[in-house]
Amino acid sequence: MPGEVLRIGVIGVGRIGRVHIETIQSIKNAAVTMVADIWEEGARQVCEQYGIPKYVKDYKDLIAAADVDAVLICSPTDQHASQIIEASRAGKAIFCEKPISLNLNIIDEVCNVVEETGALCMVAFQRRFDPTFRRLQSAVTKGEIGDVHMIAITSRDPGPPPVAYIAQSGGLHCDMAIHDFDMARFITGSDIVEVFTKGDCKIDPAIAEAGDIDTSLVVLKFANGVIGTISNSRKATYGYDQRVEVFGSKGMIQSENLRPNMCTLATAESVHQDLPFNFFMDRYTEAYKVEMEEFVKCALAGSKPPCGVAEGRAATKVAMAAAASMKSNAPVAL
Amino acid sequence: MPGEVLRIGVIGVGRIGRVHIETIQSIKNAAVTMVADIWEEGARQVCEQYGIPKYVKDYKDLIAAADVDAVLICSPTDQHASQIIEASRAGKAIFCEKPISLNLNIIDEVCNVVEETGALCMVAFQRRFDPTFRRLQSAVTKGEIGDVHMIAITSRDPGPPPVAYIAQSGGLHCDMAIHDFDMARFITGSDIVEVFTKGDCKIDPAIAEAGDIDTSLVVLKFANGVIGTISNSRKATYGYDQRVEVFGSKGMIQSENLRPNMCTLATAESVHQDLPFNFFMDRYTEAYKVEMEEFVKCALAGSKPPCGVAEGRAATKVAMAAAASMKSNAPVAL
Amino acid sequence: MPGEVLRIGVIGVGRIGRVHIETIQSIKNAAVTMVADIWEEGARQVCEQYGIPKYVKDYKDLIAAADVDAVLICSPTDQHASQIIEASRAGKAIFCEKPISLNLNIIDEVCNVVEETGALCMVAFQRRFDPTFRRLQSAVTKGEIGDVHMIAITSRDPGPPPVAYIAQSGGLHCDMAIHDFDMARFITGSDIVEVFTKGDCKIDPAIAEAGDIDTSLVVLKFANGVIGTISNSRKATYGYDQRVEVFGSKGMIQSENLRPNMCTLATAESVHQDLPFNFFMDRYTEAYKVEMEEFVKCALAGSKPPCGVAEGRAATKVAMAAAASMKSNAPVAL
Amino acid sequence: MPGEVLRIGVIGVGRIGRVHIETIQSIKNAAVTMVADIWEEGARQVCEQYGIPKYVKDYKDLIAAADVDAVLICSPTDQHASQIIEASRAGKAIFCEKPISLNLNIIDEVCNVVEETGALCMVAFQRRFDPTFRRLQSAVTKGEIGDVHMIAITSRDPGPPPVAYIAQSGGLHCDMAIHDFDMARFITGSDIVEVFTKGDCKIDPAIAEAGDIDTSLVVLKFANGVIGTISNSRKATYGYDQRVEVFGSKGMIQSENLRPNMCTLATAESVHQDLPFNFFMDRYTEAYKVEMEEFVKCALAGSKPPCGVAEGRAATKVAMAAAASMKSNAPVAL
Incomplete structure (x- = not known):
């Protein structure tokens, strides 16, 4: 290099x-x-x-x-x-x-x-470089919560993309949840061996007309015995909702959404905070930076990238199985 | 009366x-x-x-x-x-x-x-009388989060009961998750029409030997189209974990665990709080009180109790279907 | 007895x-x-x-x-x-x-x-029996935050009492802040040796006409060298505000307000929680119960009450000094 | 330009x-x-x-x-x-x-x-450009909390600088609290007209030998009638503690410390979070960036900088008065 x-x-x-x-x-x-x-x-x-x-x-x-x-x-x-x-x-x-x-x-x-x-080929799963998810993954890896029993990923966008985009996107699971399938593999350090999906179109009928869904729940079974869920929605009114909870034999670790400021305002109506970051550009600013730094470092050193084509392939395969499970209303083994 | x-x-x-x-x-x-x-x-x-x-x-x-x-x-x-x-x-x-x-x-x-x-017969689902869950249910009923899309219930005990108890308990779904099935119906105001269950024994092999599981994930489909999950464990090291999250077209409402005090201690190691209430006696003290007051009021007035045998029947029926789904690894319709 | x-x-x-x-x-x-x-x-x-x-x-x-x-x-x-x-x-x-x-x-x-x-004479400082303040005091006593350097007490009522009441109340320091002076002594375990007060009437001019103030800041110096503040207001729109922060050589402990439920609601406007308990009846329900139980126990056993006339005297003496300091705009030694 | x-x-x-x-x-x-x-x-x-x-x-x-x-x-x-x-x-x-x-x-x-x-001369008060404090100042300016009654600033370093540095620093008020005096003026939009200070050396006797203190409480009176406090310490074991609370006729706004990640870990011991950012380099990364951008913008446009020599002068003057008040144990008018 x-x-x-x-x-x-x-x-x-x-x-x-x-x-x-x-x-x-x-x-x-x-x-x-x-x-x-x-x-x-x-x-x-x-x-x-x-x-x-x-x-x-x-x-x-x-x-x-x-x-x-x-x-x-x-x-x-x-x-x-x-x-x-x-x-x-x-x-x-x-x-x-x-x-x-x-x-x-x-x-x-x-x-x-x-x-x-x-x-040397790195696939852009920027969430792996987010400080909050890195801390979570490190807690799991170091055994801070013991053996992992369950993982729950919540991943909701602030609003759906244009229907024209959705129509050619490959569907919610391949387009949006693919990041969550990668996150699930990243945090548990294990492959997904079975999925079961419930999905629906609840936000905009035009999305259904375009052949897609906007609301999805996927149940995951991992090779290491962990059970998990991924909860997706194309529209969370309160902004970009990106949270993970991992439960194990010694405890639990959860992550909250990131906020543009750390203020809390108490008035005669309620005690409130401004909404979390609205979407990925703001939420993952730091992650994009660390991701590119890691790529540059790998490229200059000629070393193996932290997530490569194998990771890209694995997440896509799970996404396709998830979509298939929804259609058959039955678990799909991988 | x-x-x-x-x-x-x-x-x-x-x-x-x-x-x-x-x-x-x-x-x-x-x-x-x-x-x-x-x-x-x-x-x-x-x-x-x-x-x-x-x-x-x-x-x-x-x-x-x-x-x-x-x-x-x-x-x-x-x-x-x-x-x-x-x-x-x-x-x-x-x-x-x-x-x-x-x-x-x-x-x-x-x-x-x-x-x-x-x-006049009231069945003891005391969680319906807990101020936190009442607030949550009222938010749903009053439309504060719009149309409900998803519900996620987390319900974990601090430790498993004696294996002898478990052996005759009817199993995790009929013994423990039954409260959560009732909570799911209470908050969504809708019947459960399909369940899919993943379950495992991760905490104590003696529980498996007694024919039961200690870790369970149930996917729920409701008559009104809502999708839900119930996540159960017989052992959360950090205490009694009782949380609910409801997501809808206008927003989301979540409940946190109740704590014995509202202190936060920051030291050179971390910023920490004492564990939440350890188990149902402490967590639901207020709920037991309101529940009994409601029963006395109904009994004296001769009025319909807030949850009767129909509610008891419905929760049990779902629990049995959940257990059946786990065995067949397939969704079970109700 | x-x-x-x-x-x-x-x-x-x-x-x-x-x-x-x-x-x-x-x-x-x-x-x-x-x-x-x-x-x-x-x-x-x-x-x-x-x-x-x-x-x-x-x-x-x-x-x-x-x-x-x-x-x-x-x-x-x-x-x-x-x-x-x-x-x-x-x-x-x-x-x-x-x-x-x-x-x-x-x-x-x-x-x-x-x-x-x-x-056997017990004076009714019920806050000493509140589980949250007890936890805080126990952290201090057990050395969880090391040597205490500073304490900050925030104590605000949801609204002022009738002006007729205020006129004969003895003034904000003797009527309202007296509880906070006792709390300061309770938590630090030390006497107050000097006070300096800034006070003003900001909420209702009728309070000033009645010879009193509605907003007060008192600086405390304790016999053990701790420095403290008490911040009072007769009107916090968001409810009864009762918080304490203690800072020491090993860390800090803070208490938050108690809330009627543990729900958080996220909508398109903000992430919010219901207001904390509105006033002392709701906020200190548990404290009133523990206080009376302690009194009954002492009275039956003939043992020394946890706070007696000496505590009543000490708090009043500080309150009077605080009022005097405000008038002279100078520190007052006790 | x-x-x-x-x-x-x-x-x-x-x-x-x-x-x-x-x-x-x-x-x-x-x-x-x-x-x-x-x-x-x-x-x-x-x-x-x-x-x-x-x-x-x-x-x-x-x-x-x-x-x-x-x-x-x-x-x-x-x-x-x-x-x-x-x-x-x-x-x-x-x-x-x-x-x-x-x-x-x-x-x-x-x-x-x-x-x-x-x-065109801009003085480097970078905290004015921190998104959290900007939100707080904007809440005050826009009247979200009504008329301001009180402000409380907490500002604690993770550890004292070398004693050699302290000896020539001008003292805690001119070296460290000067940022807080500027913050107090920035948020209230008003000049400070009187100070009263209690200070002590609690962390390291060598600091006292160098003629300085390490713990300080300053009471502020503002031209617009607001009462405030600044609480400083040279050593907070839990990291850099930078919080502000403003109380007014319509409510209260508070800011919390910023954290390196948004994870919460619950174990058998406690529910805890990693410490907040350790010091100003990490805490104010964003603020330094915005500050320099603003300077570049002003310099290119030839426009008035957001904080100039007048702001630098005002903060220093208050710092000197605070130090004088501590020595005389009496309020000092400005």
């Missing part, structure tokens, strides 16, 4: 691409040296704003560039797989947004190529 | 019988006038301690007594049904500990007799 | 007298056998409601009665001193509402008579 | 100087173009680490440099005043660490020069 500064090329300058570019500004030994987007005007603007020397329309030019050490794949989902494969073959370090693909066969192919080429 | 003071006869002077006798001491228009227990020494002691004028060995004498207006059935579970039936026919107001029976046919017979005789 | 049941006579059947009578109903080895009040109709009603056998108009008849073992003095403040003295000389156990008097010379006389007669 | 990017020169590359240099890395329209320090090796290292083009030994060279638009004064306190004066005369925008000086006459001279030259 390269010299002192990691030269990064970013494919896709949409919302998440810009988040990563912004984050990289404050990482010492990394610099964005190129962006690629078919939307030329967007690419040009981003270059100007961040002083990035070059943009290209065709991502293939970025992957081929000699002055690019690492590739950030922030393109639409259906391009992830081929771009990982191409970047792997070009010997680049890779950071790819989730999911790798909505097709398990394609994911398998990606995993094979990554293995063959020995490429 | 009788005069100004309700004259109460208590069958069974074990732990819960004594709790009720103690509670009645501070209720103005009620008095314990007789107790019945085959354990004569126990009955004698209780009479002496509380200044109760009379005790009998045979509960039939208590039911037949002219100076007893209401009967509290605190005997072992297998006597509940016949005692309700006899007291119903004797025209007494009845307060019976849960469960009515572990046999659904017997419960049906009890329900029939209660209906025929028009007896 | 007498037999198995303490026979109690209550002087004064106003609000606090009735609280104590109600409390005694659930104390096993105590009974109210007589009440005295010049308001005959009130006395008659109370006797009827609680099944008390006798009432008298003249409190002297109650003190003289052979079938009264203990006297509860719940009369107006200006009668406390003489009634303590008379009951002391009559050999009764005495429980007296605070303050003993608004005149320090009279208090001294009371203390002398109590000492000479060896009377 | 200059072009698009503010070219910043930093005088002093000690701890706080490096904090600001680090912060500036992620501010788009600002760049550190020069540093000055008599400690040449330190200056050289900082330049290398952050890619800063130039360093000088003599700060006068930095102030005189044409390619420096703004000067950050991070030198020892006794150099602040002369450097502000020189930078003012050189037409630079100035950001100066607190305090301006420990001599009020010198501060007055600085204020005069700043006024004469029309220099």
Whole structure:
């Protein structure tokens, strides 16, 4: 792997691409040296704003560039797989947004190529880098709550995305709960071996018309015997609701939502606090930063990334099983 | 119904019988006038301690007594049904500990007799009278959280009862979770139409040898479309864990555990609070009081009790279905 | 001291007298056998409601009665001193509402008579029996926070009493803050040796016209070197605000307000909880019960009460010094 | 004022100087173009680490440099005043660490020069930019708690600095509490007109030998009639304790400490949370960032800074009065 500064090329300058570019500004030994987007005007603007020397329309030019050490794949989902494969073959370090693909066969192919080429490929499960979830996972790992018996994950968005987005998203389990399936595996340190799902459309009938649900409960059985639940909703009026509770033989650890300030106001009506952070950009600011720092560190050192294509594959597989269980109203073994 | 003071006869002077006798001491228009227990020494002691004028060995004498207006059935579970039936026919107001029976046919017979005789029979789901759960139920009823989408009940004991007790208890779902099934119905105001259960023995192998589990997760589907979970454990090291969370279209309401004091201590190690109340006697002191007051009020007024044999039957039926689902690893419709 | 049941006579059947009578109903080895009040109709009603056998108009008849073992003095403040003295000389156990008097010379006389007669006289600082403050005091005593450096007491009423009451109350420091001066002594286990007061009338100009203040901050210096503050207000819109924080060489202990339920509601506006208990009747229900139980226990055993006339005297003396400091805008040594 | 990017020169590359240099890395329209320090090796290292083009030994060279638009004064306190004066005369925008000086006459001279030259000079009270305190101040300003009656500031360090530092620090009030005096003025929006102080040395006798205290309570009276307290300690075992409570006619707002994670762990011993952030670097990370952004914005726009020399002067004047009050044990008017 390269010299002192990691030269990064970013494919896709949409919302998440810009988040990563912004984050990289404050990482010492990394610099964005190129962006690629078919939307030329967007690419040009981003270059100007961040002083990035070059943009290209065709991502293939970025992957081929000699002055690019690492590739950030922030393109639409259906391009992830081929771009990982191409970047792997070009010997680049890779950071790819989730999911790798909505097709398990394609994911398998990606995993094979990554293995063959020995490429360094990190999949973007940023919640693993959140200080609160890290503390929780460390409590579990260090045995602070003894043997784990149960885990309960609550994960609710402040509001549903546009129905057009939902229609091509792969469904709530592959699009939204996939982060929670990864979190469940991350915290318990165990694979999921069975799922059972109840799901419904309670928020907007248009979501049902688009073939999806907006409310879901998944029961998880893990290889190590732990039982778990994931409770999802596309709309929590009070903001982004991201909590985890783990119960074990020696105790319990829970995490609360993060808040923009630590004030409590008592009036004649009630004792109240401002709502928690509204969505992932604010809630996971710190996590995005630590995630990118870890990627840069791995890429420079050539070491194994903390979550790779295997993690991406596992979460997607569980998501698909969860969706299947809902349809059959029966447990599905993995 | 009788005069100004309700004259109460208590069958069974074990732990819960004594709790009720103690509670009645501070209720103005009620008095314990007789107790019945085959354990004569126990009955004698209780009479002496509380200044109760009379005790009998045979509960039939208590039911037949002219100076007893209401009967509290605190005997072992297998006597509940016949005692309700006899007291119903004797025209007494009845307060019976849960469960009515572990046999659904017997419960049906009890329900029939209660209906025929028009007896006033209240089943002891004391959690319905807890101020915290009442506030939660009132928030749901008044629409403070909008349409209910999901409910999650956490219910964990501080430690398992003796294995000998467990062996004849009817199993975790009929013995322990039955309170939670009633709570689920109480708060959502809806019947449970399907259950799916994952259960395991994680705390003590002797419990498995006795044919029971100690850890359970039940997924509930309600008639009104709500999805729910009940998470049970026989052993929470940190004390009695009794929490409910309800999520709806307008928001969420959660309840925390009650604590013996409201102090927080910050030292060089951590910021900490004393453990919550250890078990039901301390946690539900207030609930037992309100429950008995409500029973006395109903008995004196001859009005319908807030939870009757129908509620007892419904909770038991769900408990049995939950146990069946665990065995079949499939959802069970009710 | 007498037999198995303490026979109690209550002087004064106003609000606090009735609280104590109600409390005694659930104390096993105590009974109210007589009440005295010049308001005959009130006395008659109370006797009827609680099944008390006798009432008298003249409190002297109650003190003289052979079938009264203990006297509860719940009369107006200006009668406390003489009634303590008379009951002391009559050999009764005495429980007296605070303050003993608004005149320090009279208090001294009371203390002398109590000492000479060896009377058992408990002064009603019920907060000493509150489980939360007991936990806090025990943390301090056991050294859980090390050597105490500072204490901060917050004590705010939900609303001011009628101005007519305020006019004859002895002023905020003698009427309201007296409980906080006692709490300060109770928790630190040390005498107050200097006070400095800032006070103002911010809530109702009528209070200033009546010669009093409604907002006060008192700085305390204790014999053991601790520095403290007491922050008082006659009107906290959010209910009865009763909190204490103690800071020491090993840490800090704080107490929060008690709440009628442990629910938290999150909506699109905020995350909120119902207001804390509104006033002392609800906030200190448990404390009133423990206090009376302790008095009954002491009276039956003839043992020293946990807070006696010396504690009453000390708190009043500090209150007067606090009022003097406010006028002189200078520290006052005690 | 200059072009698009503010070219910043930093005088002093000690701890706080490096904090600001680090912060500036992620501010788009600002760049550190020069540093000055008599400690040449330190200056050289900082330049290398952050890619800063130039360093000088003599700060006068930095102030005189044409390619420096703004000067950050991070030198020892006794150099602040002369450097502000020189930078003012050189037409630079100035950001100066607190305090301006420990001599009020010198501060007055600085204020005069700043006024004469029309220099833009911001004093570094970073807590004004903390999101939690901003929310609190905004609640007060918007009238969410009505008219303010009382404010209580708790401000405790995790441990005392070296005694050598303390000896030349100007004392607890000028060195540490100065931030709290500024916070008191910031939140109430009013000047302090009287102080009364109790102080002591409770943590380390060496601090007393160095002529200082480590524990302080200051009572504040504000021009608008508000009464307040500031409670300081040099050693809170549980970490950096930074809380504010404001009480008013419509309610109360309080702020809690910030924590590194939002987890709660319940075990057989207690329910606990990790300690709050340990000290100002972690606690005020966000505040330092917002502060510098505001300075850059003001410097580029040539607009009035949110806290200037007048704020620095006011806080120092109160600090000196607080120290005087402690010595005289009497209130001191300002």
